[in-house]
Every structure is written in C-alpha cells, then in structure tokens.
Amino acid sequence: MTEHNSKLFIETVGCQMNMLDSELVVAALRKQGYELTADVAEADTVLFNTCSVREHAEHKIYSALGRLKFSKQARPQQVIGVMGCMAQKDQELIFQRAPHVDLVVGTGQLGEIPRLIGEARTDRKRTVAVSLDRRDGTRNEVSQSFQSYDPLREPEMRPSPFQAFVRIMFGCDKFCTYCVVPMTRGPEQSRSPADILHECRVLADQGVLEVTLLGQTVNSYKYVENGRTWRLADLLAAMHDIPGLVRLKFVTNYPRDMTDELLQAVRHLPKCSRYLHVPAQSGCDDLLKKMKRGYTIGEYREMHGRIRATLPDAGVSSDFIVGFCGESDEAHNKSLDLIREFRFKNSFIFKYSPRPGTKAFDLLPDDVPEDVKRARNHEMLAVQNQISAEDNVAFIGRTVEVLVEGPSRNAEKRGETDATAGPVQLTGRTSCDRIVVFPGNPRLAGSLARIQIEDGTATTLLGSIVTREYQHGSSALLPILA
Numbered sequence: 001m002t003e004h005n006s007k008l009f010i011e012t013v014g015c016q017m018n019m020l021d022s023e024l025v026v027a028a029l030r031k032q033g034y035e036l037t038a039d040v041a042e043a044d045t046v047l048f049n050t051c052s053v054r055e056h057a058e059h060k061i062y063s064a065l066g067r068l069k070f071s072k073q074a075r076p077q078q079v080i081g082v083m084g085c086m087a088q089k090d091q092e093l094i095f096q097r098a099p100h101v102d103l104v105v106g107t108g109q110l111g112e113i114p115r116l117i118g119e120a121r122t123d124r125k126r127t128v129a130v131s132l133d134r135r136d137g138t139r140n141e142v143s144q145s146f147q148s149y150d151p152l153r154e155p156e157m158r159p160s161p162f163q164a165f166v167r168i169m170f171g172c173d174k175f176c177t178y179c180v181v182p183m184t185r186g187p188e189q190s191r192s193p194a195d196i197l198h199e200c201r202v203l204a205d206q207g208v209l210e211v212t213l214l215g216q217t218v219n220s221y222k223y224v225e226n227g228r229t230w231r232l233a234d235l236l237a238a239m240h241d242i243p244g245l246v247r248l249k250f251v252t253n254y255p256r257d258m259t260d261e262l263l264q265a266v267r268h269l270p271k272c273s274r275y276l277h278v279p280a281q282s283g284c285d286d287l288l289k290k291m292k293r294g295y296t297i298g299e300y301r302e303m304h305g306r307i308r309a310t311l312p313d314a315g316v317s318s319d320f321i322v323g324f325c326g327e328s329d330e331a332h333n334k335s336l337d338l339i340r341e342f343r344f345k346n347s348f349i350f351k352y353s354p355r356p357g358t359k360a361f362d363l364l365p366d367d368v369p370e371d372v373k374r375a376r377n378h379e380m381l382a383v384q385n386q387i388s389a390e391d392n393v394a395f396i397g398r399t400v401e402v403l404v405e406g407p408s409r410n411a412e413k414r415g416e417t418d419a420t421a422g423p424v425q426l427t428g429r430t431s432c433d434r435i436v437v438f439p440g441n442p443r444l445a446g447s448l449a450r451i452q453i454e455d456g457t458a459t460t461l462l463g464s465i466v467t468r469e470y471q472h473g474s475s476a477l478l479p480i481l482a
C-alpha cells in the first residue's frame with residue numbers, strides 16, 4: 001500500500017546495528033511516501049528503535065511512550081510502533097505497560113514494518129511480530145525466524161553520502177552471562193560474501209568512501225560456500241579491490257577470535273583502518289569467568305601483544321562493565337591496572353545492569369550497591385581519560401590524515417554549516433579512529449585531508465589543515481608540496 005504525506009517520527013537508541021536498522025526502515029518508508037519529521041506531535045507514525053542492553057535504555061523508551069499516552073486523541077490515525085531489541089524481549093508486555101502502542105516488531109521482522117504499519121492504520125488492531133525464543137525451536141528454526149533486513153539502499157536515502165554501515169553478521173552465540181543480545185538478536189548468522197560484496201560495490205559506485213562492517217562479534221564471521229570457508233580476513237581482502245572505497249572498518253571484535261590471519265590482513269591491506277575495538281569487560285580472571293567471556297587476562301594480554309606486534313600504531317579500544325556480581329575493590333583495581341597496562345585509545349564504561357533472560361540475572365546476585373558502581377565508573381573513566389589525553393597530547397606536532405566528516409556538532413549547533421562567514425569548525429577521523437577538529441570549508445566533507453596537530457584532549461585532537469609541509473634538512477627548511 002502506498003501512503004502519501006504521512007509524517008514519520010523515529011527515535012533510535014543503542015548500537016550502530018540499530019542505527020543501520022533505522023536507516024533501512026526509514027528508507028523503505030520514505031520510498032512509500034512517508035516524510036520524516038523531528039516533531040513527534042505532528043507525526044502520523046511514531047517508531048522507537050530500542051535497546052535492551054541496559055535497563056536505563058528501556059526506561060527511556062517507556063517514558064517516551066508514556067508521554068504519548070494521549071497523543072492519539074489529537075491524531076486518531078496515529079500508529080505507534082516499538083521495534084528492535086526491546087520489542088523482541090518484552091513482546092506483549094509492551095502493550096501492558098503502554099496500551100496505546102499498536103505495533104511491536106522484533107529485530108528479525110524489520111522488513112515487514114511498512115506492511116504492518118499500513119495494516120495497523122486500517123485495521124486498528126494491535127500486532128506483535130517477533131522471532132522465536134531461543135528455547136522454542138531447533139537452532140535452524142530459531143535462526144530462520146530472525147531474518148536480517150539488508151535491502152540495497154538508494155543513494156539519496158543514506159544519511160551520509162560517503163560513509164555507510166554494512167552488516168556482515170548478526171546475532172550472537174557467546175552467551176556472556178550478563179548479556180541479553182543472544183536473545184534479542186538471535187543465533188549467530190553470517191551473510192553470504194556475494195551479498196556483502198555486491199552491497200559494498202553498489203555503495204562504492206554511489207560515492208561511499210568508508211564502509212564499516214557490523215556484527216555483534218564481527219571477527220567471528222564465518223561463511224562456508226562450495227567447500228571454501230570465508231572469514232573476516234577474506235572479506236576484507238575482497239573488499240579491498242573495490243574501486244572507490246578508501247577505508248574499511250569493522251566493529252565489534254570478540255577477543256578470542258582475533259586471529260593472526262585477521263591482524264595480518266589489516267596490516268597488509270592499507271585501506272583497513274588501524275583501529276580495533278576489542279572489549280575486555282574486566283581485568284579480573286574471577287569476574288571474566290563469572291561473565292563467561294571465554295578468556296583469561298593472560299590470554300587477553302597475549303592477544304593484545306599480537307596486535308601491538310603486528311599493528312604498532314593501531315588504536316585499540318575496549319568496553320568495561322563495573323560493578324558486576326561479586327566485584328570486589330580488588331577486582332575493580334585489576335580492571336584499572338588493565339587500562340593502565342594496555343593504554344586503550346578509549347573505553348566505553350558501563351555500570352552492570354541485570355537483564356531478565358540472562359544467566360547472571362537468574363543465578364548471580366546483583367550485590368554491588370549503586371553508589372559503588374557509580375564511584376567505580378567515575379574512577380575508571382578518570383584513569384582512562386588521563387591515558388587518552390596523554391596519548392593524544394603525544395600527537396602534537398605530527399601530521400595525520402583524516403577523512404573529513406563535515407561541520408562539528410558545535411558548529412552545527414551554532415548554525416555554521418557554510419563558509420560564507422569564514423572557516424567552519426570541521427571534524428574528521430584518523431585511520432586509528434581519533435577524532436580531529438580543525439577549521440576549514442564544509443565542502444571538504446568526504447575528502448581526505450592532512451592535518452597538523454596542535455593540541456589534544458582526552459577525546460579530541462585539534463589542528464589545522466596542512467598547506468605546506470617542511471622537511472627538516474641539515475642546512476635549510478625545504479618546502480614540499482602537500
């Protein structure tokens with residue numbers, strides 16, 4: 001059914017996989033005539049793309065839904081939908097907590113959203129479209145019930161003309177005891193190399209320079225076809241030959257699957273970003289065991305040593321959970337020591353949030369008080385920030401290459417998006433994923449620029465575009481063309 005002049009409001013929380021899902025759903029709806037609006041009050045269709053990784057993210061969505069309680073009185077045609085991880089996890093419970101919701105669509109049914117919205121509008125009945133619970137079928141049946149949604153994209157529907165996410169695998173079989181993702185995204189499934197490469201070629205033809213490959217454990221990618229096994233390293237090698245692409249990134253890595261073969265591929269394929277996100281989660285063996293992460297600190301150290309030996313300049317980042325069940329001060333201090341030892345480029349730090357449906361929720365008491373979690377979170381952030389700042393300051397005087405992304409968020413807030421009143425504050429990223437801010441013309445967006453670094457904070461490098469470079473000779477400064 002084709003809709004016209006229907007206004008769509010969408011709010012997206014959570015990971016990059018959710019951002020990609022929203023992009024694809026919005027594109028499908030715009031194709032049917034929907035128009036995006038930033039004002040929920042004027043929307044005929046309201047969608048929330050949700051995250052269940054921490055309770056806080058769910059609260060935010062339930063509060064936003066609560067605020068919409070009476071909005072249908074003003075717009076009787078309005079359809080309110082909850083999609084993504086919370087939809088898969090809470091299912092009918094969402095109707096109990098927010099009876100004005102019309103649609104609940106899990107991560108494995110996103111392709112059906114346009115049809116389901118149309119039906120909800122005409123039939124005015126509530127629908128739940130979700131995948132099987134992991135215990136409710138054979139592995140094959142459950143896998144099939146999680147259909148990933150990866151249609152080809154039209155260039156004008158993409159949020160950035162030169163950057164794109166491409167899903168290569170989805171779901172997770174690692175079952176870390178704290179994590180709800182194996183339930184909300186289903187069994188681990190890898191997409192076929194032919195589909196992925198075709199998608200990348202189409203994107204490159206449309207002008208995409210940087211592709212970020214996505215997967216919950218992206219380096220566990222495995223696809224067997226005609227007797228050949230494709231791993232992430234093989235995909236990167238094949239993508240490297242695609243004309244037009246200049247940068248290849250991939251997130252998030254699982255420490256145990258960080259093979260030498262993958263590190264060698266990154267080393268020898270110059271388009272690969274020198275950036276590896278490899279979450280450690282904790283610096284204490286007891287905690288890692290309780291988390292069922294599948295490695296010891298000794299094994300993580302060995303893996304990290306291989307990264308440093310193969311890719312000495314790579315930016316390595318991590319995730320940590322503070323206040324997991326039974327975490328003592330001593331265990332917490334081991335995590336701080338780990339950050340000091342490995343000097344991560346940055347770490348994402350989270351307070352443990354017990355999640356129904358996980359092993360930890362069922363079996364391990366959430367026994368670290370909230371104020372202790374908060375204090376540990378702050379302390380860890382301070383340790384990490386100091387290291388990030390020190391390592392960024394060490395860039396002062398160096399010249400880096402960045403892919404220019406466009407005006408910085410501050411410049412956008414100030415309304416500075418063209419250069420009529422002089423240079424605008426732009427932002428870009430280095431190959432090792434450092435954010436660089438510098439003045440320039442917004443038309444540089446989507447190009448590679450060389451930036452001389454003049455200052456650094458924990459989160460940002462600051463500099464200016466190199467117009468001439470000087471080589472220090474023994475007798476004179478020789479200008480060379482940049």
Ligand code: 5AD
Pocket residue numbers: 053054178179180279281319320321350351352353354355
């Ligand atoms: N509580 C807090 N943090 C969590 N993460 C996953 N599950 C939980 C939870 N229950 C964190 C992990 C993961 C990141 C995406 O979110 O650090 O790497």
Ligand code: SF4
Pocket residue numbers: 172173174175176179180181182216217254
């Ligand atoms: Fe969650 Fe662990 Fe899977 Fe990551 S590897 S998605 S933390 S279960």
